[in-house]
Amino acid sequence: MQRTNFGEMACSIARTLDVIGEPWSPLVLRDVWVGINRFDQLQADLGISRKVLTERLNHLVDQGVLERRPYDNRPRHEYALTEKGRELVDMLMVMVRWGDKWLAGEDGPPVLYRHHACGEIGRVDLRCERCGQPMHAGDIDLLPGPGAA
């Protein structure tokens, strides 16, 4: 947890950072997404300290992004994405697109996506939900909304 609490700010970026802005959290989410969802698996895959992993998992469960569920009669559980968490992964897909473009270098992207609907390898594209045209940072004006400070 960073020292300052972002969650109080009237800004959806700051609030979202309060949920997954701590170091490791996005990577934990990614791992759970791809099926690495038990404590020791996560710890081994990420090389994260067990203490910090415990903190992150508890926080993500508290925030309703992950759920803990038993998979044995013993006190064993695994972590799974909730609907709220699955939608966060959408954001990670956009993050991946950026990283693939600007940071992957010679080797190209480490991972490819095959879209179920069309069967093609493709990346995610940002469109306006109203008109379907491309929608990027430079294509919009910002207006105060109802929840403005």
Place this chain on the structure above:
Amino acid sequence: MQRTNFGEMACSIARTLDVIGEPWSPLVLRDVWVGINRFDQLQADLGISRKVLTERLNHLVDQGVLERRPYDNRPRHEYALTEKGRELVDMLMVMVRWGDKWLAGEDGPPVLYRHHACGEIGRVDLRCERCGQPMHAGDIDLLPGPGAA
């Protein structure tokens, strides 16, 4: 900077976190995006410590996400998004969408987007660049890419 270096991992999420994963970085980017782009303005708006702000700005400039440019004959400069940075803001727009939906509460979103192309208030939507159909975390298979470990 978190202790562990994410940049070495064969993962575009980890690499992107190496660029903007530190606390405050996404908020600095947001501020520069909306026109808060001088040192003291940023410091006042965010309430960030001056030391950390210096570190973050240097890092973002080093990474080619921001550029520093003089605005006076004096040693004064302001920060602006590069193309690389502007595309990162696309990711913030998706982050905002998620925060608006899951964290805004009663008051609704603090900010609205008006799309230049259609003039409507709308959010960003994730589509497959190949077929144009919706593309979310559950709609794809992951395959190893050329840059896989």
Place this chain on the structure above:
DNA sequence: CTCCTGAGTTCCTTGAAGAAACTTGACCTG
């Protein structure tokens, strides 16, 4: 010549990340 202003630096304190050993509760094994 002194004051002001923007853009940082320096210094000190606190608290989160890393690493590694320890704990706990259910089962399994001879």
Place this chain on the structure above:
DNA sequence: CAGGTCAAGTTTCTTCAAGGAACTCAGGAG
């Protein structure tokens, strides 16, 4: 049924980054 295993954490200790506040420095303005 004593001893061991295994997953899932806890504890403890050290180190380094974040916070905060005061200080510096260069170029005008009065």
